[in-house]
Amino acid sequence: MSCMSVLTRDEALSRAKLLDVHRYTIELDLTTGDDTFESVTVIRFAARAHGDTFVEVRPTALHSVTLDGKPLDPETLDDNRLPLNDLAAGEHELRVRASMRYSRTGEGMHRFTDPTDGETYLYTQLFMEDVQRVFAAFDQPDLKAVFDLSVKAPEEWTVLANGITEHLGEGRWQAAPTPLIPTYLVAVAAGPWHSVRTEHRGLPFGIHCRRSLAPHLEADADELLDITRQCFDRYHEKFEEPYPFDSYDQAFVPEFNAGAMENPGLVTFRDEFVYRSAVTDTERQTRAMVIAHEMAHMWFGDLVTLTWWDDIWLNESFAEYMGYQTLTEATRFTDTWTDFGVVRKAWGYDADQRPSTHPVAPENVDDTASALLNFDGISYAKGASALRQLVTWLGEKDFLAGINTHFARHKFANATLADFIDSLAAHTDRDVHAWADAWLRTTGVDTLTPTLSGSNGDHTLTVVHKGSRPHRIAVGLYDLDLGDDGRLTLRERLDVDIPQSTPQPIGKRPALLLLNDRDLTYTKIRFDPASFETLRTGLAGLPDPLTRAVVWNALRDAVRDGELAPTAYLDAARAHLPQETDLALVQGVLAFASTQVADRYLTPEERPTALATLSALCRDLIRRTEDGDHPGLRLIAVRHFIDVAAHPDTIAAWLADGTVPGGPELDPDLRWRVLARLAVLGATDENAIAAELDRDPSATGQEGAARCRAALPDTEAKATAWAAMFEGDDLSNYLFTATAQGFWQPEQADLLSGYVPRFYRDAVALAARRGPAIADAAGRWAFPAHAVDADTLSLGEACLTDADPIPALRRKLTDQLDDLARALRVRQA
Numbered sequence: 013m014s015c016m017s018v019l020t021r022d023e024a025l026s027r028a029k030l031l032d033v034h035r036y037t038i039e040l041d042l043t044t045g046d047d048t049f050e051s052v053t054v055i056r057f058a059a060r061a062h063g064d065t066f067v068e069v070r071p072t073a074l075h076s077v078t079l080d081g082k083p084l085d086p087e088t089l090d091d092n093r094l095p096l097n098d099l100a101a102g103e104h105e106l107r108v109r110a111s112m113r114y115s116r117t118g119e120g121m122h123r124f125t126d127p128t129d130g131e132t133y134l135y136t137q138l139f140m141e142d143v144q145r146v147f148a149a150f151d152q153p154d155l156k157a158v159f160d161l162s163v164k165a166p167e168e169w170t171v172l173a174n175g176i177t178e179h180l181g182e183g184r185w186q187a188a189p190t191p192l193i194p195t196y197l198v199a200v201a202a203g204p205w206h207s208v209r210t211e212h213r214g215l216p217f218g219i220h221c222r223r224s225l226a227p228h229l230e231a232d233a234d235e236l237l238d239i240t241r242q243c244f245d246r247y248h249e250k251f252e253e254p255y256p257f258d259s260y261d262q263a264f265v266p267e268f269n270a271g272a273m274e275n276p277g278l279v280t281f282r283d284e285f286v287y288r289s290a291v292t293d294t295e296r297q298t299r300a301m302v303i304a305h306e307m308a309h310m311w312f313g314d315l316v317t318l319t320w321w322d323d324i325w326l327n328e329s330f331a332e333y334m335g336y337q338t339l340t341e342a343t344r345f346t347d348t349w350t351d352f353g354v355v356r357k358a359w360g361y362d363a364d365q366r367p368s369t370h371p372v373a374p375e376n377v378d379d380t381a382s383a384l385l386n387f388d389g390i391s392y393a394k395g396a397s398a399l400r401q402l403v404t405w406l407g408e409k410d411f412l413a414g415i416n417t418h419f420a421r422h423k424f425a426n427a428t429l430a431d432f433i434d435s436l437a438a439h440t441d442r443d444v445h446a447w448a449d450a451w452l453r454t455t456g457v458d459t460l461t462p463t464l465s466g467s468n469g470d471h472t473l474t475v476v477h478k479g480s481r482p483h484r485i486a487v488g489l490y491d492l493d494l495g496d497d498g499r500l501t502l503r504e505r506l507d508v509d510i511p512q513s514t515p516q517p518i519g520k521r522p523a524l525l526l527l528n529d530r531d532l533t534y535t536k537i538r539f540d541p542a543s544f545e546t547l548r549t550g551l552a553g554l555p556d557p558l559t560r561a562v563v564w565n566a567l568r569d570a571v572r573d574g575e576l577a578p579t580a581y582l583d584a585a586r587a588h589l590p591q592e593t594d595l596a597l598v599q600g601v602l603a604f605a606s607t608q609v610a611d612r613y614l615t616p617e618e619r620p621t622a623l624a625t626l627s628a629l630c631r632d633l634i635r636r637t638e639d640g641d642h643p644g645l646r647l648i649a650v651r652h653f654i655d656v657a658a659h660p661d662t663i664a665a666w667l668a669d670g671t672v673p674g675g676p677e678l679d680p681d682l683r684w685r686v687l688a689r690l691a692v693l694g695a696t697d698e699n700a701i702a703a704e705l706d707r708d709p710s711a712t713g714q715e716g717a718a719r720c721r722a723a724l725p726d727t728e729a730k731a732t733a734w735a736a737m738f739e740g741d742d743l744s745n746y747l748f749t750a751t752a753q754g755f756w757q758p759e760q761a762d763l764l765s766g767y768v769p770r771f772y773r774d775a776v777a778l779a780a781r782r783g784p785a786i787a788d789a790a791g792r793w794a795f796p797a798h799a800v801d802a803d804t805l806s807l808g809e810a811c812l813t814d815a816d817p818i819p820a821l822r823r824k825l826t827d828q829l830d831d832l833a834r835a836l837r838v839r840q841a
Contacts, residue, residue: 120145274309305335321383329395360393488529722754791824
């Protein structure tokens with residue numbers, strides 16, 4: 013079984029009271045074969061009193077254990093716990109020697125061999141409980157220690173770690189000891205990396221990737237390092253505590269499950285961020301935001317660490333907020349909050365309306381399995397939105413003063429929500445404790461609806477508030493531009509506190525009244541009837557992209573809530589996107605229109621008309637960008653035209669010619685995208701897929717081939733893909749995801765109907781065998797999302813009741829089934 017015993021909060025509290033952990037000395041030998049590596053750990057710690065405890069380790073073979081020089085029986089290892097009984101008060105030294113298994117799922121020590129050149133790369137991802145897969149540890153965030161790491165690797169490899177590493181010869185590397193950090197932030201990356209190194213403010217900076225990606229990293233090295241320097245400097249303007257580690261490396265690693273991980277001194281990123289094909293400027297902005305987000309963690313999470321996992325938001329919400337805000341302040345990406353509003357906030361709103369919702373700062377996170385489920389749109393997007401509202405309400409000066417007090421009080425230690433609120437309270441007369449109770453301890457999304465009353469030039473606004481949180485919002489009053497038909501101009505933006513004490517005077521009735529203009533709070537909004545009529549023709553005429561994002565989000569929410577017909581959303585997209593210039597908005601609206609409206613909210617009978625509408629819209633965008641002045645907009649339109657193509661002729665011609673007429677040329681990503689759509693439509697075959705893989709044998713090519721093969725509308729192809737996903741354990745996390753992405757297709761509902769009931773049984777067994785990462789991938793990508801019907805819902809509910817899926821899969825199924833039930837309600841509405 014892949015699932016380990018979870019650590020409970022009570023166990024962590026007891027162990028933290030008993031132990032003071034000083035130092036880990038870790039030796040890893042990565043030269044012992046393709047399946048396992050050797051791990052020797054020496055832990056120096058003190059017991060404050062006589063007592064019993066345990067250390068965690070998950071070996072494939074536990075060779076020896078000694079405590080204070082005396083051997084302990086390795087056979088006492090129970091799952092992942094090695095008991096340390098009858099500890100005397102005072103200093104101790106524990107030594108554990110074990111063989112550990114490499115991972116193919118992105119957990120622990122992940123091993124990857126690059127199909128392009130045969131080179132092998134290793135990296136750690138030790139989050140939550142996965143340090144136990146690499147070395148023995150007292151694995152909880154409040155037992156911080158110094159880590160002294162040495163690694164033996166093949167001679168031609170480079171080893172990266174949290175501290176500066178020194179090559180001692182014969183493949184031996186020594187990392188500088190760390191300051192006090194938690195176990196989950198220890199990091200190693202080993203392999204024949206291609207590196208670009210520099211210095212900034214006296215510190216060594218480096219960026220690293222696989223050798224096969226070297227040309228692409230070199231092409232973007234100046235941009236990546238400029239963003240890094242700009243964010244680093246801006247954080248030193250905001251924060252009084254200097255960067256607390258001895259170097260700053262950023263390694264782009266293969267088959268990484270998350271976007272990135274904030275290991276101090278060695279941030280790991282998914283290497284899709286090393287772009288080998290054309291991308292939009294919004295995608296570059298996203299990469300820059302992740303750089304800024306992870307750097308913020310050096311203070312939020314690394315310098316000051318949460319005491320227990322109920323305060324995940326102290327890490328993620330702050331890094332999310334600081335990432336977007338700092339990028340806006342310090343780099344060329346000055347409009348990041350539009351992308352946040354379109355992409356990240358939607359993630360938060362969706363998560364907060366499901367049965368699995370939880371407060372930003374939940375009070376009852378009883379164990380690590382429960383905690384792992386809270387890395388979601390609430391801890392990231394809702395939490396960041398709450399902080400943005402806090403800054404609006406409190407003022408940035410007092411907010412930053414509170415943060416700096418927090419760092420000074422708790423540096424290289426741990427802290428809680430109460431500690432943070434106390435730090436803020438030291439710098440303001442406002443009741444931040446009440447604010448925290450209202451915003452951080454509650455669930456759900458408020459809704460604000462405007463009501464206008466009065467006549468002639470004397471109107472007032474009353475905001476109907478469904479919910480409990482206080483809000484400080486901007487209300488935008490927009491009038492028609494008499495000199496430019498279709499344009500709206502901002503008359504005034506009013507600051508309004510919700511709940512209101514009295515109605516707000518607004519003067520003459522505006523053509524459009526927009527609540528939460530500038531998107532400063534976290535709430536759903538509705539429109540008064542006259543404003544909604546204005547938007548039917550004037551949405552594209554709003555002058556600011558963030559304002560348009562607030563409107564598009566409101567339309568999205570109305571569709572999901574059954575208050576706006578899905579076809580009306582498509583009509584709005586058809587009418588207004590051809591004039592849109594903001595890339596994040598075009599991408600976000602097209603993605604929702606295709607993957608949710610067309611694929612789920614409309615019936616199978618209505619779907620062809622929806623795809624035709626989207627195809628026509630994309631054609632308009634492609635025609636509009638023929639002059640070459642908007643390459644990002646054109647790329648988005650081309651991608652979506654491919655994805656919604658109902659007939660193969662046009663995109664097959666693009667593939668044969670290697671280009672879209674007028675550009676762009678089909679780079680590897682576009683070629684695989686076209687081939688995947690042709691596979692869905694039954695307009696390609698295994699020979700063509702194999703030929704494309706010969707052309708692009710990279711890791712991304714392998715994933716593209718797996719996606720295409722699973723998408724073929726063929727009984728044998730589906731059976732092969734299903735067996736690879738659910739009957740064997742050979743697929744890596746990325747190849748599993750690619751296969752799952754290809755498997756389910758709305759066009760193939762009849763062919764796939766027999767697999768819908770099989771999914772629940774097979775996914776439960778798979779998750780139990782392979783653990784949380786694959787369970788998450790199965791629930792996210794291998795779920796039959798196209799099967800929007802009562803039978804699928806009943807099967808899923810029975811699975812949750814009777815099959816006892818592991819927590820990671822249970823959470824994903826709960827969310828998927830709620831989304832399915834919502835889609836059914838939208839159809840019925």
